[in-house]
Amino acid sequence: MLGWDNATMLPENSGEARGAQLAALAEVCHDIITQPKLGDLIAKAESEHGVLDDWQQANLREMKRAWQHETAVPADLVSAISHACHESELFWRKARTENNFKEFLPYQEKVLALIRESATAKGEAMKLSPYDALLDQFEPGATSAMIDGIFDDLANFLPGFISDVMGKQAQEPAPLEITGFFPSGAQKSLGKTMMEKLGFDFTRGRLDESTHPFCGGVPGDIRLTTRYDEKDFLSGFFGVMHETGHALYEMGLPAKWMNQPVGEARGMGIHESQSLLVEMQITMNLDFLTYAAPLMRSAFDVDGPEWSPENIYTHVTRVKPSFIRVDADEATYPAHIILRYRLEKLMIAGKLEVKDLPEAWSQQMQQLLGIKPDTDANGCMQDIHWPDGAFGYFPTYTLGAMTAAQLVASIRKDIPNLGSFLRKGEFHPLFEWLGKKIHSQASRFSSPDLLKHATGQTLNSALYKEHLKSRYLQ
Template identity: 50%
Template structure:
């Protein structure tokens, strides 16, 4: 076999594995959106079987030989990056035996199903045994990968979501924000008290009207319904693949903004997927560059753009058409609503000032649980203590406390830090974009995301995984991630004259 055919063989193999992944994403979407309860056990078995098959394809010893051959030949920049990403996926896969892959898949599906009922019933103990198994298997997987990656347990799990991410780099960033937050939060609350509360819109907000409104906003930001869907689920999420993006939302008749902003957030994810390079579809280098960048794309839409004065001015008319003319929908009042800061129990509903506290709490707790410094049975109490320390509030139930998020119950350990890393990256990217193109903010005032989306397509989406996160951020903004950009954004938005 020639070196050239070795590389071509690798492309073919990884394309087939990517198609497997696409099929699994649709099965998981169906499970969350429309599968009847009776389908839970067979679906768990289906997903487990497919993951084992996918894993078997990835750990084929021939791939190791092919990678060795391809790495020895001259490749162009994209091919070289593709082989690098293939090698990374191969290392992760070969670190874990197939029986562990199957066991963890089954455990996660079973735990997620139990969590849905336990959350409704506020019964943490009901899901504890299955969560213990997920944690134990996740720890086992992390230890196996840590040995192959020559890093710590937590960093091995983090690397699944944020390649090359290190807790040693995250710790000072999060500690700095935790120290920054108390005084800044108090200053914002004091300013809001001086300014007075904004007028609140009159509920109810019929779900059928909300569905029409969220579709209208999704189209405005550039989401293509020719290659995407918008559905409802217990927890908003985005999945699918290029050509078939699927986003979900939940609606509350007493608060239209929850559903609306969740759709804007998930549209940011979907736009990223829809904008990935066509030439490298179903190749590792054509995939999104880790979850910190992915979260930056959702938050640049939801927080940076859709809560800007410019966009709110356009949105006010759409809200009035949907729900009737109200003083609450006047642009100035609406803007004050959208940047209203109030410590709350629910992460997905949190404002951008307090949101990082939710992530910091989860990050600290999952590290303690994974490293054996805390028992899982103590999670509810530790959660409540952490919320009190960081935000001065204590959840009244575990439903709005440690059971609110799906991630741990579905096996996503090491994922949470990417949310706040993404928020910080979003602030830095948006500043670079608006500095480079003044028409971005003018476009938002017209409800036109084309200028912003064009900049993101050029600097982020079209780059796929050609660069690592640091390199991609540096190329787009001129410097690596700088948490100061996020704090400057918060000061300007929340303590400025707005």
């Protein structure tokens, strides 16, 4: 709640007071979870495993996982990381603006050294490789062995695919421009209408504005944010749809296990699968747009051929390689992720040093996207993740996209007339399926097992490639 407030409501000079509150809460939480007796209690519970039902066993497993992450790293290292990341993030903001990688280098080196140390400690405690221990923080059960295979397959596929798509799109007429003035009030009103249609419960959640959109709050009180560009309606619209995917996951978590570790959403990859499923699979979709385009026209009192479902769809499915991940289209986005995954894995393993990052970045980008960043600011310094110490997070974006495609492939089998539901704006069958297979399962299974229970198989890159080919080449 304090994080949400920080992004939406906090007066500009109240950051210090908020920082003190967050630090105090973090300290209290750390003290609670690192109490000496907790290890004994967990061990005792494990020895009585047989009397627990499967949810209780999963809850114990998640308790142990949280406890391991919190206790594996000595308190002074945790504190050193926190300070180094804070400092590094400050210098990163400045250095990125000035495109000065050299100035930033020592800060990133310090962060990396500390994260390596932490990853090694976590790995030893959890019997995982250092990088897999970092992964486990964000995507429990995922391993680099599994991701390597999937991402390598995708890396082989993408360059040719992107080139084919661009060739095809070059032959087709460009979409009509969708310009105008779209008042944020009308955007918000349409966004809220669509959120409600999708199942968002405004008696247990809100929609507000922040610079960087996110879905926060707690189950029972979901706080979703967006930003409005009054010249570009579509980016805000799909942003709200994306966050609504996150929100509906949180809203669908089992009430029975609320505030218990097993009752929390499974990792970031599954979370991202829910947002991308709504954004990329369901709403960035001609069936859905057939339903939504008239609502858009009426919301802004506009009309014309540019507002046809087909034109909007053509608009949002244009593909072109670019430097910046957050601006990338659906087809080129995974290349940005594979690049980062490969480089951070090498960095954690000690096989790539920060000083060699610009060159390695440039090489990977040319290999995967056929372009070379014009500056470090538009290259290896564009993201906040590494300056902030968040190694092991990047792969979850593409794991999420692939998981979404795999889920939708199963959903289309179970709900053969999904398209006609979407054209009528009926989302109930879709979210009933997701509620049953994903939302209500919370952290009962590891991410791979959750997906296997839901679709009958673990993550399969073929289904994701199918989705991309069918959308962009047919």
